[in-house]
Amino acid sequence: MMSQTFNNTQPIYLQMVRRICLQVVRGELKAGDKLPSVREMAVQNGVNPNTVQRVYTELERLAIAETRRGLGSYITEDEERLKRLREDLKNEQIDTFIKDMSEMGFSAEEILEGVRQKLLITKAGRV
């Protein structure tokens, strides 16, 4: 059921905004792509159309999407903005990771070495 995919700690519209941002960063949504209509998005996710409206308004406020009157919402074609989004999400994840690790008592060197080891192994594993 759709309600199980949303957590309780944040309003649904913000969770949906984040989901769309992740799709953009992953390349699943590209610059200039059309987003589903408010109704389609609402039905797909089992959410209130008013919530989807808030999502699209927030995306517009963030300059990640733009509404073209009579046509719908489209991901921005501003490549600079999309690059910044990618950077922002990356930094957010890294900040959270460093905070969690520091709280556990790991030093900067330990954290860096830990990450390096893991990435090396992953690279080797892929070969």
Place this chain on the structure above:
Amino acid sequence: MTEHIVSFSQVTKRYLGKLALNNVSFQLPRGRIIALVGPNGSGKSTILKLIAGLVRPSQGSVTVCGKKPGRRIAGEVAYLSELDALYPFFTVEETINFNAGLFADFDHQKAQEILHFMQLEPDKKVRHLSKGNRGRLKILLALSRRAPLLLLDEPLAGLDPLVRDSIIKSMISYLDLREQTVLMSTHEVSEVEPALDLVISLSNGQIKGMEEVERIREQYGLSLVDWMKETLAK
């Protein structure tokens, strides 16, 4: 157009000594999907019947679309009763046509679309329909009307998860929230929660809480079920 589609002002309703509603006041904004939640006997159905004009308040006043509800409010209010108001000897198609004849705002094309979406067989008699399909037919009839206010009394009660899902999806898909408002009473909140704008919790004929569902998450970090437990425990 009035700002609030429904307004209750100090409404009390007594049924032969039983106090169903006790000095209840609230206002409902337009264009929202609103849920009335609370235990059995808390007064949910009474609120819906007062809005539908099926009963009159013992004290206080009820205003719907700017007027006092009477028989004629049926033109602006679509009421889906918990009880089966379907004729068992009619087929699905005959039921739809019968309702189309009763209401000037019935949208035949929409009814056909929903019929197709729900995968109901037009030639099947109502008495041969499963409980789930009867539930689907009832919501089809409500959604096919271009009424500004839809009142749904326990539309999901006793139905399996797949049917509940299709009913919720059809509500999201076929409502026009620029023109319509929905007030539904329900026990099953977790599935319908993401579809709700506003929730009102009721207990013993009194309102215990009224909140925007997104705010419950934002400010309290609670699921709707947890918020209900908290407000109804008071």
